[in-house]
Amino acid sequence: MLAVFAGSSLRLAVPLVLGATGELVSERAGVLNMSVEGMMLTGAFAGAVGSVASGSPMLGLLIGVVAVLPVALLQAFLSITLRANQVVTGIGINILVLGATTLAYREIFGGRSRTEVPGFDPWHPPGLADIPLFGDAVFTQVWLVYLALALVLIVAVVLRHTALGLALHAAGAEPKAVDQSGLSVTAVRYGAVLFAGMMSAIGGCFLSIGDIHTFTEGMTSGAGYLAIAAVIFGNWRVGRALLACLLFGTATALQFQLPALGIELPNALLIMLPYLMALLAVSGLVGRQTAPAHLNRPWSR
Amino acid sequence: MTCASITLARRERQAVLLSVAAVAVALLLGALLVAAIGVPLPDAIAAFADGAWGSPYAIAASINRSLVFALIGLGFVLANRANLTNVGGEGQIAIGGVAATAVCLIGGVARLPFGLAFIIPTLAACLAGGLWGGLVGWLKVRVGTNEVISSLMLSFIAVWLLYGSVQSEALLRQPMTTSSTLPESLEIPDPTKLPLLTGDAGMPLHVGLPLALLLAAAVALVLHRTVFGLRLRAVGLNPLAARRAGIAIAPSIVGVFFAAGALGGLAGAMMLQGEQYSLKAGFSSGYGFDGLVVGLLARGSVTGVLAGALLFGFMRSGGINMEMVAAVPSALVLVMQGVIIVTLAGAARWMDGPGGAR
Numbered sequence: 001m002l003a004v005f006a007g008s009s010l011r012l013a014v015p016l017v018l019g020a021t022g023e024l025v026s027e028r029a030g031v032l033n034m035s036v037e038g039m040m041l042t043g044a045f046a047g048a049v050g051s052v053a054s055g056s057p058m059l060g061l062l063i064g065v066v067a068v069l070p071v072a073l074l075q076a077f078l079s080i081t082l083r084a085n086q087v088v089t090g091i092g093i094n095i096l097v098l099g100a101t102t103l104a105y106r107e108i109f110g111g112r113s114r115t116e117v118p119g120f121d122p123w124h125p126p127g128l129a130d131i132p133l134f135g136d137a138v139f140t141q142v143w144l145v146y147l148a149l150a151l152v153l154i155v156a157v158v159l160r161h162t163a164l165g166l167a168l169h170a171a172g173a174e175p176k177a178v179d180q181s182g183l184s185v186t187a188v189r190y191g192a193v194l195f196a197g198m199m200s201a202i203g204g205c206f207l208s209i210g211d212i213h214t215f216t217e218g219m220t221s222g223a224g225y226l227a228i229a230a231v232i233f234g235n236w237r238v239g240r241a242l243l244a245c246l247l248f249g250t251a252t253a254l255q256f257q258l259p260a261l262g263i264e265l266p267n268a269l270l271i272m273l274p275y276l277m278a279l280l281a282v283s284g285l286v287g288r289q290t291a292p293a294h295l296n297r298p299w300s301r
Numbered sequence: 302m303t304c305a306s307i308t309l310a311r312r313e314r315q316a317v318l319l320s321v322a323a324v325a326v327a328l329l330l331g332a333l334l335v336a337a338i339g340v341p342l343p344d345a346i347a348a349f350a351d352g353a354w355g356s357p358y359a360i361a362a363s364i365n366r367s368l369v370f371a372l373i374g375l376g377f378v379l380a381n382r383a384n385l386t387n388v389g390g391e392g393q394i395a396i397g398g399v400a401a402t403a404v405c406l407i408g409g410v411a412r413l414p415f416g417l418a419f420i421i422p423t424l425a426a427c428l429a430g431g432l433w434g435g436l437v438g439w440l441k442v443r444v445g446t447n448e449v450i451s452s453l454m455l456s457f458i459a460v461w462l463l464y465g466s467v468q469s470e471a472l473l474r475q476p477m478t479t480s481s482t483l484p485e486s487l488e489i490p491d492p493t494k495l496p497l498l499t500g501d502a503g504m505p506l507h508v509g510l511p512l513a514l515l516l517a518a519a520v521a522l523v524l525h526r527t528v529f530g531l532r533l534r535a536v537g538l539n540p541l542a543a544r545r546a547g548i549a550i551a552p553s554i555v556g557v558f559f560a561a562g563a564l565g566g567l568a569g570a571m572m573l574q575g576e577q578y579s580l581k582a583g584f585s586s587g588y589g590f591d592g593l594v595v596g597l598l599a600r601g602s603v604t605g606v607l608a609g610a611l612l613f614g615f616m617r618s619g620g621i622n623m624e625m626v627a628a629v630p631s632a633l634v635l636v637m638q639g640v641i642i643v644t645l646a647g648a649a650r651w652m653d654g655p656g657g658a659r
Contacts, residue, residue: 032449074643077647078643078646078647082647082648082650082651083650084646084647084649084650085386085597085646085649087386087388087449088593088594088597088642088646089642089643089646089647091590091593091594091642092594092639092642092643092646093639093643095590095635095638095639095642096635096636096638096639096640096642096643097639098632098635099632099633099634099635099636099637099638099639100632100635100636100639102630102632102635103334103338103630103632103633103636106630106632107337107338217632222457225453225457228453229454229457232450232454266465266468266469267464267465267468268461268462268464268465268466268468269461269465271461271464272457272458272461272462272465275454275457275458275461276454276458278450278454279451279454279455279458282440282446282447282450282451282454283440283444283446283451284444284446291447291450295447296447296449
């Protein structure tokens, strides 16, 4: 029982982990990318369509990641090149994507059908899944789960130990210094937003072709905003953001688990919890928060 | 007329032209998409027009929607004058709706004389929304929390608070008589509903309309003709200089967020007491975000807020009817709205000109 719960918490956290890690890179570079939601939805949709069209979820995943690039480029162009208000471009893109995917879905699949799409099957990692009692319930997951965790690790290492990480960090903290060192703030930020897009798209693909093998209209239903909350709660650090996602995933899993245990707790409270925790975190009630100094501030020389 | 104001007037005209162009492009795109879906264009347009302004009822419904967008937009413009971004409209609507419902349903309120029966709940909604918004300002001055982040989080919290309050009988949910009792509040008593202007339920324009127009005028006045407006501007342009000049920054910031929140709470009260009459989950329906966009696209102009609010209000109504009558998904309107937002947000810098206020 507990093992199943842990397994589903992990599964529910994965889209958040992917979205949040991408968002973290983008925010570190100074772009408050509010379009994670739209990027995830794009990935979920294109992944599902690609998977149906090609019959291969692997190609679907690839198509999902490629399809997000125009969306990410639009976000980057508006917020970096045109220096538009980052919050509004994000909301605009989210509305646009929600409308476009809903429209296209109905055109392609018709009505409100829930066509089954070819998806990934769970994978039994040898060793881990063989652990008695809980191994199978916790670790038998779609391989994307392990990809997500690996990507988080890579991002953590890159941010901490490489010149690229330093450049990303500086683009959000002191863009002037980046500029004077001869690097292009614009290029660094474009890269960060594109990376956030691809990570979000993988998260979206996990929802549609990894987890439930179908696409539904607006299926991300706020996961993108939760990912942003996780970055904030995680104080713009990879490890803490990962923990925040796992925590949020657990809170979501609890919604399904508590009624089964006969515990009456308002659903709304559990759904609200992640946002409340994020708010408390930025209010300085849970340690000191240090947002990148130039977050949400367009750069111009 | 000085040289600067002539350029300003030209910029203003360009901005209006650009906005019109963006709307035209969105409409054209909408028409193309309708054709792509395979619905005859005249049918779709007829359904859109019918839903947006085809009957007195449709006109009133569109205008009532616009009122909500306008109030949120006004709050946004007010805070934006101090260079603050209020993303909290959605939550302020929700909190206003909860407060108005709760007060309307208190035993004695419906029996109050002199219109107090509807005024008191509305004021309660303003107060609740104001406090919810003021919290953002307070966090900003006390611990330096980024207002975008805190107001966004507070929005989600408020939306789920509302959801929770209509799910629980101990709070606002109507008494469960059968297992199919919907998770929503009781209908508010008649005296607490906003009086209709025409007295005819066929055209449900309510007192919120003149009130919103009055408030729009008041906001314009505050921004351009009062000391408070000037202070906000000073705080927005250069907080340090403003402080040196002896302006109390903290009260200005908390105050402007309180005002924006109160406008949001009022919007929630108008939706509840003027239109829906009972509180349901999903009450705020994204109007707070639409209103935020209206406020931003208006670029500080109160007239712009009103124009944008009307545009979005009529578009929403038309889109809903298009889905019901002509089988064109209302998602089409989302696409069009998205295109307008993205275009105008992208062009904002250019419209403000070099060294623009933002």
